[in-house]
Amino acid sequence: MNDSRFSNMVARLIEETARGRMAWRLSEPPRSITIGTEDIVGLYFEGVFKGTKFSIYEVRYKHFQDEDIYYWNSTIVLAVVDNDDRVLWTQNNYREINELYDDVRRKASGVDRLLDYFR
Amino acid sequence: MIALWIGSRSMGYKAAFYGAVGLLIVAVAVAWNLDVWGSKSFWDEANKYGLFFTIFGTLFTVGTFFYVGMFGEKLKRRHRIPETHKDLQQLLIEIRQCLKDWKGRENDIIDLLYQVQGHLENVSQKLDGVEKKSANQLVSSIAREGVFYIGRRKLTEEVSWDIQRKLQKFVTQLGAKHQDNEVERL
Numbered sequence: 049m050n051d052s053r054f055s056n057m058v059a060r061l062i063e064e065t066a067r068g069r070m071a072w073r074l075s076e077p078p079r080s081i082t083i084g085t086e087d088i089v090g091l092y093f094e095g096v097f098k099g100t101k102f103s104i105y106e107v108r109y110k111h112f113q114d115e116d117i118y119y120w121n122s123t124i125v126l127a128v129v130d131n132d133d134r135v136l137w138t139q140n141n142y143r144e145i146n147e148l149y150d151d152v153r154r155k156a157s158g159v160d161r162l163l164d165y166f167r
Numbered sequence: 168m169i170a171l172w173i174g175s176r177s178m179g180y181k182a183a184f185y186g187a188v189g190l191l192i193v194a195v196a197v198a199w200n201l202d203v204w205g206s207k208s209f210w211d212e213a214n215k216y217g218l219f220f221t222i223f224g225t226l227f228t229v230g231t232f233f234y235v236g237m238f239g240e241k242l243k244r245r246h247r248i249p250e251t252h253k254d255l256q257q258l259l260i261e262i263r264q265c266l267k268d269w270k271g272r273e274n275d276i277i278d279l280l281y282q283v284q285g286h287l288e289n290v291s292q293k294l295d296g297v298e299k300k301s302a303n304q305l306v307s308s309i310a311r312e313g314v315f316y317i318g319r320r321k322l323t324e325e326v327s328w329d330i331q332r333k334l335q336k337f338v339t340q341l342g343a344k345h346q347d348n349e350v351e352r353l
Contacts (some may be wrong), residue, residue, distance in 0.1 A: 052339040059263075059335045063328055066267045147260070151267065 055155035058126065058144035061097060065151050070097050072152045077105060086110060090122075093152050094129070103127045104149050105133075124149045242295045245348055251290040252341045258283050259338055262331055269324050276327055283334060284309045290341070298344050301337045308333065 064070035072095040080089040090106035093153055104126050126145045127138040139145070154160065262279050265272045284306055291302035308330060 055339055056335055059332070062263060063191070063266075063332070066263075087188055145264070162300075 053080075053081060054139060055142065055144055058148055061102070062148050062165060063146065064097060065095075065148065065155060067152065070095050070154060072104070074156055076127070078135065080133070080135055081105075081107075090136065091153065091156075095152075101129050101131070103129050104145070104152055143145075178291050198297050206261075240293075243320055245294050247290060248341060248348065252338065252345055254286055255283065255334070255338050255341065258286070259331070259334055262327075262334070266324070266331060269327075273322055277322060280309050280330065287337075294344070298337075298340050301340055305330070305337055306332050 061070065065072065072093040075092055077089040079094040079144050086109070088108040090108065091104040094101060094103045094104060096102070102125065106122055106124050108120055108122040109155040112118040123140045124145050125138050125140045126142075126148070128136045130136055198323060258279055262283075265276045265279065287302045287306045287309075291299055291306065294302060
């Protein structure tokens, strides 16, 4: 079941990101996420809000339908990490997380500056 | 016509209908053979029963009327809240998209806010408690911005984000209300 407080929190992160008050940095995913798994981590971003370090990333994973039959699926994960880049808490499957991930990528790509040039 | 109506009913209806008709025939046959039609005491008794059933019937009708009204209101709530929740969720996404490209999209935001206001005014009649209060607060804050706009005071980015935050909170509350209703129904 969706936690309403979580939706509100992510909506706030979306606002802070859109208004440029929260900066996200593209970085390498910590080993704790990638080690011992076949999952593939896509772009991995980190940002700080109210003293808490957040990360947001895409995970592509094998979704097995049978023992040998699988297809690749993906999900966007929002995580809280500590200063040693250990993942303390994760959450996915929220519409707002996908929206935040799109915004973060858009900000990181600098496409807005480029689009402003053509305004 | 009666035969058609009965034919389309279930076995329970048919049994009840034929039972009632049978009882009526028996009662009429018994009364026909008795010398009661000219008796004053019979009509006095019948009047008493008639009065009793009239009062009972009236009360039953009034009760049924209120019950149907309440039930209709409940049905409206159950259907309107999830519909409005879905619409507001969609509007919230659109408002956020506009806010992210704030420059030059103020008018789009105002249009969307008026749509939100319409939904809120409609759904607030079907809410009570915290949700109703939040809906009314949101309506008044949007309306105030409307007045500001008409008075040529521009809707600022700060105020729009603030309304978006309140709307996010309200959508969350409405979702929880819908879930409560579903649990109650089960």
